[in-house]
Amino acid sequence: MSTSPSTSAPQPHSPGLGSLTSAQGLAQGLAQAPLRVGVLALQGDFQAHAAMLESCGAQVLEVRDWHSLGELDGLLIPGGESTTMSRLCDRYELWQPLQRAVGDGLPLFGTCAGMILMARGIAGGTRNFEQKSLFALDIDVARNAYGRQLDSFEADLEMPALPAAGLGSQPLRALFIRAPRLERVGPEVQVLAAHRGEPVAVRAGARFAAAFHPELAGDDRLHRLWLAAIAERKALGQPKAPGEPLGKAPLGKAPAQPAAARERA
Numbered sequence: 001m002s003t004s005p006s007t008s009a010p011q012p013h014s015p016g017l018g019s020l021t022s023a024q025g026l027a028q029g030l031a032q033a034p035l036r037v038g039v040l041a042l043q044g045d046f047q048a049h050a051a052m053l054e055s056c057g058a059q060v061l062e063v064r065d066w067h068s069l070g071e072l073d074g075l076l077i078p079g080g081e082s083t084t085m086s087r088l089c090d091r092y093e094l095w096q097p098l099q100r101a102v103g104d105g106l107p108l109f110g111t112c113a114g115m116i117l118m119a120r121g122i123a124g125g126t127r128n129f130e131q132k133s134l135f136a137l138d139i140d141v142a143r144n145a146y147g148r149q150l151d152s153f154e155a156d157l158e159m160p161a162l163p164a165a166g167l168g169s170q171p172l173r174a175l176f177i178r179a180p181r182l183e184r185v186g187p188e189v190q191v192l193a194a195h196r197g198e199p200v201a202v203r204a205g206a207r208f209a210a211a212f213h214p215e216l217a218g219d220d221r222l223h224r225l226w227l228a229a230i231a232e233r234k235a236l237g238q239p240k241a242p243g244e245p246l247g248k249a250p251l252g253k254a255p256a257q258p259a260a261a262r263e264r265a
Contacts, residue, residue, distance in 0.1 A: 035073045035230055038063040042088040044080020044113060048215040052223050066097035074107035074206065074230045077114030079177070079213050082143065085113060086132040095132065102136045107206035107233065109226045115209040116141055116180050123183065137207050138186025152177045154217070157193040157200065165228060167221045174200070174212035182211060192222075206233045 037053055039046045041062035050060045053076065061068055063075065077085075089095040102108070110118040119133055121140030156171035163169040172193065182199045185191060192201040192208075201210040201222070206229040214222045 034059045035227055035234075036061065036071060037074045037076060037227070037230070038068060038072045039076045039078060040085070040114075042092065042094075043084050044078040045213065045215060046076075046078045046080075049076050049078050049111075049223075052215050052220045053227075056220055056224050056227055058227055063094075065092055066094050069097055069101045069106070072101075072106065073234060074109065074226070075101070076226075077108065077110040077117055078215075079112030079114060082113040082116040085117060089132075099134060102134045107226075107230045108134075108136050109208040109210075109223075110137075111210045111213055111215070112177065112179060115139075115182075115211060116143055118207070118209050120186075121184065137202070137204055137209055138189050139182055139202060139209065140184035141180040141211075142183050143180050155195050155212075157195060159193045159201065159222070161192050161203075161225060162221050165225055167224060172214065172221060173217035173219050174210075174214060175216045176200075176212045177216075179211045203229070206230050 034057060036059045038061045039050045039053065041047075041050075041064050046062065050062060053060045061072065063069065063072075069075070086095070089098065108114075108118060110116075115137075116122060117132070117134055118136040119139050119141040120135050120137070122133055123140070123142040152175070154173065154175050157174050159172050162172065174193075174195075176195075179200075182202065185199055185202055186204075189202050189204045191199040192203055193210075194200060200212060202208070206226070208222070208226045208229070210222065214220075
């Protein structure tokens with residue numbers, strides 16, 4: 001597995017679409033036709049994400065039930081506690097609608113706990129609760145692998161995709177709080193950033209995941225990059241983005257996992 005962030009800029013697929021990946025092109029596009037994105041608002045730091053997305057020009061909807069999922073151009077799953085989130089999704093009858101939306105190709109951005117919910121393989125669950133997953137991204141993760149709350153830290157991350165999209169060359173400030181570790185990255189998943197040789201941010205098409213909290217550092221560039229990916233995908237009319245492993249597991253059931261990715265109680 002390569003853990004080095006890609007240095008190649010996204011290639012436009014048709015004339016004029018390259019401007020969608022630039023900061024100026026995104027701002028102009030959102031001013032003309034704002035993207036409608038949801039933030040899962042059951043638990044976690046959803047308000048900080050919502051405020052950041054609004055500052056980027058998107059129309060933001062706080063998602064607490066299944067009725068609004070069909071109206072969205074994308075959904076952000078925030079950091080928080082992944083076990084609590086999945087239990088609340090069950091309580092509010094959101095889990096199966098979310099899985100269907102994933103199967104239909106809904107763009108996603110998961111941070112910290114949100115990345116866990118997007119993964120195909122999850123290690124580090126509890127004895128009393130099997131951690132659920134949306135199987136939305138071909139990655140395996142380990143919960144809380146960077147330690148407890150007291151082990152939280154900040155780091156500056158090099159992310160070549162940001163300057164390639166006209167979003168500045170300065171490092172991205174990242175906060176790691178009880179962060180999950182990416183233990184496997186699928187062959188069609190691009191590593192956006194690494195820390196000490198380990199991948200910490202990835203994407204596959206318009207699906208992004210990060211082990212850290214970008215919304216808490218006041219840097220909105222990763223959010224803007226995600227919005228640009230949604231805008232480009234929408235302009236291309238793509239039903240599913242490359243690298244999205246959809247339809248590979250029955251509804252509500254996990255695919256077979258290697259021993260390293262199984263639950264460690």
